[in-house]
Amino acid sequence: MSFAGDIRMNCEEFATAGLHLGSAEVDSHIQKAAREHLRECPHCSVLHENWLALREDLRLLGAETAGAEAPSRVELRLRQEFRTKHKTFRSQRAAVVIGWSLATAASLFFVITWANWRLERGGNITGKLSNVVQTAHSPAGANLAAQNAQSATSEQGEVLAASNGSGEFTLLPDSMPPAPEDATIVRVQMQRAALGALGLAVNEEHAGDWIQVDLLVGDDGLPQAVRLPESSTETTN
Amino acid sequence: MQTDAHEMDDALLKRSAKGDERAFAKLYHRHQGPLFRFALRMTGSYWAAEEIVQDVFMMLVREPKKFDPGRGTLGAFLYGVARNRIMKHLERTPRDFSLDESGDAGRDSHPQLQEQMTPAHWAELSERREQVRAAVLELPPEFREAVVLCELEEMSYEEAASTLDCPVGTIRSRLHRGRALLLAKLEMLREVPKRANAGRG
DSSP states (O other): OOOOTTOOOOHHHHHHHGGGTTOTTSOHHHHHHHHHHHHHOHHHHHHHHHHHHHHHHHHHHHHHTTTOOOOHHHHHHHHHHHHHHHHHHHHHHHHHHHHHHHHHHHHHHHHHHHHHHHHHHHHHHHHHHHHHHHHTTSSTTHHHHHHHHHHHHHHHOSOOOOOBTSSOOEEOTTOOOOOTTTOEEEEEEEETTHHHHTTOOOOGGGTTOEEEEEEEEOTTSOEEEEEBOHHHHHHHO | OHHHHHHHHHHHHHHHHTTOHHHHHHHHHHHHHHHHHHHHHHHOOHHHHHHHHHHHHHHHHHOGGGOOGGGSOHHHHHHHHHHHHHHHHHHHOSOOOOGGGGSSTTGGGOHHHHHHSOHHHHHHHHHHHHHHHHHHHHSOHHHHHHHIIIIISOOOHHHHHHHHTSOHHHHHHHHHHHHHHHHHHHHHHSOOOHHHHHHHO
16 A cells, blocks of 8 residues: 555555554655544544554553463473483484394304304315325225215315226326327326326335236327226235 | 574573583573463463474474575574474463463452452452453454564564564554454453444434
């Protein structure tokens, strides 16, 4: 609403603007026109007086409760709730931490137990292999030893024993099995000690014995595998 | 200055959410007074105002993340929650006029005034105040809010608009209608001066 210049205000306009009279938000022209109207109109003047009285009453009503605050019991209840909530939260957090710690400890225990079991099992295998190598030259366990020794060479790669009388060739260290069409079997007679030169373990007690050996020779002329025929083992051992 | 206050509120709320009881207490003391008075003046009941303030802060204890600093100040947020509670209360109990439940909140606030008045004056003033109080509580809630904030709390239009999260123009029009309704109600209750009638004639 804007009143330019000396425009006069009627009762209806005053009813709209009069309640905001004195407010900083009301334009100075409107204030001036409203005051002018107040001087001329007794009805609006009474209305304005009533409004001023009401404003004073409202001010007093406001002042009556201006210092009102929530009773202290509200704060006590809220603090109690706050403590309960955060205590519960802390307990939950502690429970979670303990739970995770226990789970971690259980996992560690399981891993360590498993690792120990694996180590023990590995030790047993090594022990068995050394036993196999030792018994490889004894006639009683010769067959079993020869079979085990072959698997042992692949795992250990250090100790080799020719399969005594098993009828199977034993691969020499660092040699690949030759294709059947490229290989030749050569039967030779040699001292048992000569097997050592091929990388096989030799029983020193019988190192000087002469034995008959089948050599599987590849197309490059080098022996790839060795076999001790049964007849020779019986005679030579 | 206001920004500092808002930042302080945010910092206190963060500390409170982490379990700092002193921060929560500080936050409570900063806001409980205006909220309690707003609820009291809107409902006209100390008991209801107490319940409302308690509900508002309980919400803050249980779900502090409901407040989003990006959407406004903590004060406005708390007023918003309080308004919802007030509206629910008003829906449940349409009329509740007795501000006298405390028994002493109003009278003790002006002991000097009481001493200077004669019993007749006191009775008249008391009656008038009671009429005004009843008239305010009879206003529709949206007009009552504007009257409570701008007349009783003496907030500026901008402050009231920010508190109620609405445009200044809305506050102005609600306040105008609220004032007009109050005047009309009080005129009906009081004896209209004879000179007003004479003036009309």
